[in-house]
C-alpha cells in the first residue's frame with residue numbers, strides 16, 4: 001500500500017487551489033484531483049490558456065478573472081501534486097484513511113487520504129420552464145464556458161434570469177464583442193422590498209465593492225443600449241426541434257422575441273452529489289432554497305475527516321471560497337499532526353476576518369435573488385426530469401398516489417434514475433414533494449445518491465488498480 | 468447560433484458522422500460542434516426528442532455522444548483531438564455497445 005496523503009482535495013477551483021497552497025506551504029503531502037483540463041474551477045475556467053493564447057479577451061474579462069491567473073500560477077508552483085482530467089467517482093470513508101477512487105484517461109485507481117476536502121463547487125439551479133429541453137436552451141454558465149474555454153460566442157442570444165451572473169454574463173459577452181439581443185430580469189418585485197432592510201449590512205466589509213461592480217455592469221448594459229426587461233415572468237421557449245423564440249411577460253405585459261440561443265439562470269446552488277454520496281448531513285436553506293452540507297467553523301462535515309470548502313458548502317462566491325479553503329487547510333494540517341490547536345487557530349484567524357468581509361453582502365444578495373415561486377412550483381406540463389422525461393404533473397400525481405418523498409417518486413416514475421443521477425431534477429422534485437404534502441423541503445428530503453458519481457465502464461471497474 | 472472569436476490556437480480536424488469538422492486545440496467536443504453549427508446532439512430514448520448541451524460543465528448529461536466508439540460520453544467534458552470519431556446517439560448505449568445512429572441522414576447539422 002502506498003503512502004497516505006495528508007490531504008486529497010477534490011476540485012481545483014478557488015477553494016481547492018487556496019487550500020492546496022496553504023497545505024503545501026506547511027510541508028503537507030497533498031494531492032489535488034479535478035475533472036477539468038486545467039485548474040480554475042467554474043469562475044476561472046480556462047484561465048491559464050486564455051491568458052496565453054487570447055490576451056485581448058483575457059483583458060476584456062477584467063481584473064477578477066486575472067486574479068484567477070495569479071492564483072493558478074501560485075497553485076502550479078506550490079508543490080502540491082495535481083492531476084487534471086481526473087474524475088473522482090467514489091470516496092469511501094475509513095477509520096485510518098479515506099479511499100478516493102478516481103478515473104483518469106479511462107483507468108481507475110485508488111488513493112488514500114487522512115483528510116478529504118470536498119471543493120466541488122456549485123451548479124446552476126435548474127430552471128424548469130416550458131421548452132427548456134430544446135436545443136438552444138442553455139444555462140448562463142454554459143455560455144460563459146463557451147466563451148472562456150473555446151472563444152465561442154452566441155450571435156442571437158437572449159439572457160433570462162436573475163442574479164449577479166446574469167449581468168456579468170451580459171457584460172462579458174459585450175466585452176467579447178458579442179452583443180446580447182436582450183436581458184430579461186426575472187427578479188420579482190417583492191424581492192426588492194424584502195431585501196432593502198438588509199442593504200445597510202451589505203455596506204460593510206467588501207460589500208460596497210460588490211455593489212459597485214453590480215451597478216457598473218447594469219450601467220454598461222444601458223450605455224451599450226442592450227434592452228433590459230424587468231419583472232419578467234411566464235417564460236416559455238418556443239420551437240419544434242430547437243429554440244426559435246422566447247415568450248414572456250414583463251410587468252404583466254405579454255411579449256415575444258426571436259432567439260436562437262437562450263441563456264437561463266436562477267442562481268447557483270451547492271453541488272450535492274459528492275457530499276450526499278459520502279453520507280454527510282445536509283441542512284436546508286429556506287431563503288436560497290437549496291440544501292447544503294452541514295459544517296462546523298473549520299469546514300468539517302458530519303463525516304470524520306471529510307471537510308467541505310467553497311460554494312459546495314454554501315454559496316459565498318470565489319473570494320470567500322479561497323478563505324474557506326485556507327481555513328479547511330489549517331484544520332487538515334492539525335489533523336495531519338503538523339499544527340497544534342493553537343497554531344491552527346492562529347492560521348485560521350485572518351482568514352475568518354477575510355471571509356466575514358466577503359460574506360457581508362450575502363444576506364442582501366440572497367434575499368434579492370431568492371428564486372421566484374415558478375422555479376420551485378412549475379406548471380404541470382413542464383418537464384422536470386430531463387433524462388426520463390417526467391413532468392411536474394406526473395410527479396404531483398405520484399405524490400397523490402402515495403409517494404412520500406423524492407426516493408419514492410424515483411421508484412414510481414424513474415425520476416433521478418437517468419444519466420444525470422438526479423442532478424437536474426432533484427432540487428425541483430424535493431420542492432414539489434414538500435408542497436404536495438404540506439411539509440418542509442427538509443422533511444421531504446433528497447435523493448439517496450450512490451456511487452459511481454459518474455458512469456464507469458465495467459471494464460474500467462474490473463481493471464481498477466489499488467494504489 | 469454560435470461563432471468563433473479570432474483565435475490563434477491551432478486548428479485540428481475530426482470526424483463527425485463521416486464529415487470533417489474543424490476544431491481548435493484544447494476545446495471540448497461539444498464546443499467544437501456548437502461552433503460548427505450543430506443543434507441536435509442526441510435523441511432521447513423515450514420520446515426521441517432532440518437534445519443539446521445545457522450546462523457545458525458535466526452536470527446535465529444532455530450532451531452524451533458516441534466518441535471513438537464509446538457510447539454515452541459527455542461531449543462537454545471530452546477534449547477534442549485530431550482524427551477523433553464522433554456520432555450522435557439515440558437513447559443510451561445500444562445493447563451491442565455501439566450507439567444507434569440517426570436514420571435521417573441529414574440530421575439538423577448546418
Ligand SMILES: Cc1cc2nc3c(=O)[nH]c(=O)nc-3n(C[C@H](O)[C@H](O)[C@H](O)COP(=O)(O)OP(=O)(O)OC[C@H]3O[C@@H](n4cnc5c(N)ncnc54)[C@H](O)[C@@H]3O)c2cc1C
Nearest residue numbers: 011013014015034035041042043088120121141310311318
Ligand atoms: C457555471 C458556473 C459559472 C460561474 N461563473 C462565475 C463567475 O463568472 N464569476 C463568479 O464570481 N462566480 C461564478 N460562479 C460561482 C462560483 O461557484 C464561484 O464563484 C467559484 O467558482 C466557487 O469556487 P469553488 O472552488 O467553490 O468551486 P468551483 O470553482 O466550482 O470548482 C470546483 C471544481 O471541482 C471540480 N469537480 C467537481 N466534481 C468533481 C469530481 N467528482 N471529480 C473531480 N473534480 C470535480 C470541477 O471540475 C471544478 O473545477 C459560477 C458558478 C457556476 C456553477
Ligand code: FES
Nearest residue numbers: 523527528530543
Ligand atoms: S452539457 Fe451538461 S453534461 Fe455536457
